[in-house]
Amino acid sequence: DAMVIQNPRYQVTQFGKPVTLSCSQTLNHNVMYWYQQKSSQAPKLLFHYYDKDFNNEADTPDNFQSRRPNTSFCFLDIRSPGLGDAAMYLCATSRAGSVISPIFGPGTRLTVL
Amino acid sequence: AQTVTQSQPEMSVQEAETVTLSCTYDTSESDYYLFWYKQPPSRQMILVIRQEAYKQQNATENRFSVNFQKAAKSFSLKISDSQLGDAAMYFCAYRSAREVTGNQFYFGTGTSLTVIP
Numbered sequence: 001d002a003m004v005i006q007n008p009r010y011q012v013t014q015f016g017k018p019v020t021l022s023c024s025q026t027l028n029h030n031v032m033y034w035y036q037q038k039s040s041q042a043p044k045l046l047f048h049y050y051d052k053d054f055n056n057e058a059d060t061p062d063n064f065q066s067r068r069p070n071t072s073f074c075f076l077d078i079r080s081p082g083l084g085d086a087a088m089y090l091c092a093t094s095r096a097g098s099v100i101s102p103i104f105g106p107g108t109r110l111t112v113l
Numbered sequence: 114a115q116t117v118t119q120s121q122p123e124m125s126v127q128e129a130e131t132v133t134l135s136c137t138y139d140t141s142e143s144d145y146y147l148f149w150y151k152q153p154p155s156r157q158m159i160l161v162i163r164q165e166a167y168k169q170q171n172a173t174e175n176r177f178s179v180n181f182q183k184a185a186k187s188f189s190l191k192i193s194d195s196q197l198g199d200a201a202m203y204f205c206a207y208r209s210a211r212e213v214t215g216n217q218f219y220f221g222t223g224t225s226l227t228v229i230p
Contacts, residue, residue: 031216040221042204043158050216057217090158093209094218101148102208102218104158 003027004105008093010077012111013081021076023091027043033102034066035090047076048089050096060089087113115140117207117221126195133180134190134224136205144210147181147188150220152200160186161203164188166210192226202230 005024013019035043047056049068063085065077067079077084088109092102098106116139126132134199138147144182150160164172171180176196180189205221 022170033218035220040202040223040225042223045217045219048216048218055216092158092218093217096216101146101160101163102206103160104150 004093004103005092006089006105006108008108009106010109010111012113013078014113015083019078019081020070021077021078021089021091021110023074023105024072025093025103026072027093027103028071029095029103030092031094031096031102032068032094033090033092033094034064034074034076036085037088037090037093037107046076046105053060057112081110081112083112086110114161114221115209115217116184117205117208117226118205118217119172120222121224123225123227124137125229126192126199127229128195128197130189130195131193132195132226133206134192134203134226136188136190136221138186138188138207138221139204140207140209142209142211146208146210147179147210148206149177149179149188149190150206151199151201152223158204162190168183183217197228197230200226202226 007022015113033048034046037043046060068074091105094102130194149162162174174192208218
């Protein structure tokens, strides 16, 4: 089945140690999103790709970077995780200009020690 | 960024009863999409229902329906015959219909729905 896959599902890192989260999709959607969701809060959009064009939200910290090497894969890099970066990270995909609703992956739970 | 507001942080409903969750949004665009998503505890975000702004008819999916008031920028979700499995966090969301530059997808603050047996 076509889907959005996130790896790993759980990630533990140390304060300041770089970490990379992965998202892949088999839907051939041209838009991919990364969200940060803290406990009992709404998902906060960090950035999205429209094809290869990267679109950063104005309030996304520089500590967060992303790469999209091809249509199927997108990575979230946290260069120096702080305790405040502990959260669920959600990846979603969509097709631009269509009514297709974004489809979400299961998320990666990041713990920072 | 467009603003999506859900004024009810928590709601409860008796099983088999009807509940309405409210959502308002702020945009200067005329063409956009609106969504309601459900997120059960520790589980994946799933689509409940969607509405295209150019359609006047309110969307319906089984027990779920919306009341879309474009002029008022209001998009409420009605859940009929509530079931225990409906208990979850519900998010209203907005997305522009512009193909190239309008792909941001913004969530409201969420409403936690409890279903009472």
